[in-house]
Amino acid sequence: MTDNLATTDEPHGLKATVVNLDTLLVELYGSWQINDDRQPAGNILQTVQEKADLRKIEFDTRKMGAWNSGLLTFLLNIHSYCTEHNIEMIRKGLPQGVERILSLALAVPEKKDARGDVKKTPLLEKVGAWTLDYVRTSAEMLSFIGEVCVACLKMFKGSARFRMSDLMLFIQQCGAQALPIVTLISLLVGLILAFVGAVQLQMFGAQIYVANLVALAMAREMGAMMTGIIMAGRTGAAFAAQLGTMQVNEEIDAFKTMGINPVEFLVLPRMLALVLMMPLLCLYADLMGIIGGAVVSIGMLDISAVEYYNQTKSSLNLAHFGVGVFKSAVFGVLVSVAGCLRGMQCGRSSSAVGDAATSAVVTGIIFIIVSDAVMTVIFTIIGI
């Protein structure tokens, strides 16, 4: 009784012949490379087994050409099918190299429990896990904020340990080096505010009040907020990535075991730099925004430069700037806390560093917007 299968596609393939009723002779010929497509071994064996009660499989590879892992995966499939169905696989006919590698692959049996079993978690369990996770991260955040507060107190007492040169470097990084982008963004924000206002105010012939609109909006709100968001994206992410990489390299562990507090040594100078620079950047952004508004007013609304200047000057007082500067200092704290927190919480892989940077930006922006809303309400109530 013979049975031919899968013999059509030259120049490679196999011929399976049933001999002696219970033995399958598999002849392999041509090349057996990984990208040659062919039927899975299991299917072939199943087809054969439907017709004959197999006990043994033998191989004939005298006509076989080049081979690589493609052949080995095929043979491994046959092997697992054989163990499953109690068939004896006689590997005598295989080339020596194949036989040796196959023995190597089969030397250590597959560890069944090593594979993570994908189990479906019910919704309630997920909600529970999320809640627990949320509680845990909140606790972590609180304890980090506590550590930062302690470090700040130590700094005021003059006993905090960090390097002045680090502080100067961070001041340069988040101060002077942020100027170009702050210039661009706030100039454009001033421009946009002026445009939006101009369209409405022109209907009443009150276009001179564009100056008030831009000046107030920039000084009280947009200057601080735009610098905050820029710094969250630029510096908060950088802080998180720096500290995260240090976490991965065990550098933070090295600080801890040296008895050097990483919060004092790493977090404090970063926070201090940002808190010192943010108000300055905010004032600069206010000025740029007002210039942006002036460009629109002078260019489009036939307001003279002197008129615009006088109108701006009369609409502003120091309290307005004070509000903006105060907010920006708060944003500075929040952005640096978010960045450093995510960096210190970072896991020990390169993808964790990416997650930390992303999370630092998201957390920073949420902190900024929420705190801004709260502060605006408070300032309105107390009438500043």
Added chain:
Amino acid sequence: MQKPVPKINVNDLTMAYGDFVIQRDLTFEIATGDIFIIMGGSGCGKSTLLRHLVGLKAPAKGRVLYGDTSFWETSPGEQEKIMRSIGITYQSGALWSSLTLAENVSLPLKEFSRFSDAQIRELVFLKLSLVGLAGFEDFYPSEISGGMQKRAALARAMALDPEILFFDEPSAGLDPVSARRLDDLILELRDSLGATVVIVTHELASIFAIGNNSVFLDPETRTMIATGNPNTLLAECQHPTVRSFLTRGEAEVNI
């Protein structure tokens, strides 16, 4: 030495990440002047044990005693004192990447000693010379090779003349000659400074050459299965896992 004798005593220690137990019921002692080897197959928790010993991770159960003080039950001040008496060389070196080698070595000196700048410079030169890195003071960690980073990390670990030195895989990634030199250096440090050394490694050559006490962690049963001098273990221990580890899997042939 007039300081109290440092001796680490691990008592019924169980290590776990959440519910996942890494190793349980570890009990062993590290005597003053020992070169103590923590060995075992990959993934058995050697480095985790080290993190427990140096106070980076709290045990799930059990105690780590430094002298008579239980590290996790004592005050933070006392903990800091213990931590300051130990030096650690991490697996990846863990040099502070934003500082030069000289700054890396001098940072602990500046923090915890009252030496003048000139004295610190001399000390840095000494420590870097000891590990064969004199002249590399102004290099950043990223500018030197992996082996050099390891040696620089050792120089930093030695900065404060610690009583106990910990090494996490010191010879991994080193060529045989450098690894041998590092072994000699460790022996020399122990003999001349009277330091106690704890090494996580699976380098057999180092284990037999310098270790005089050890603990063997088994990943299968998740506990220690042997302890004692590695050479004695090789001669006497009948446990198949230990034998096959210490003989590179040739135990069956020898018996």
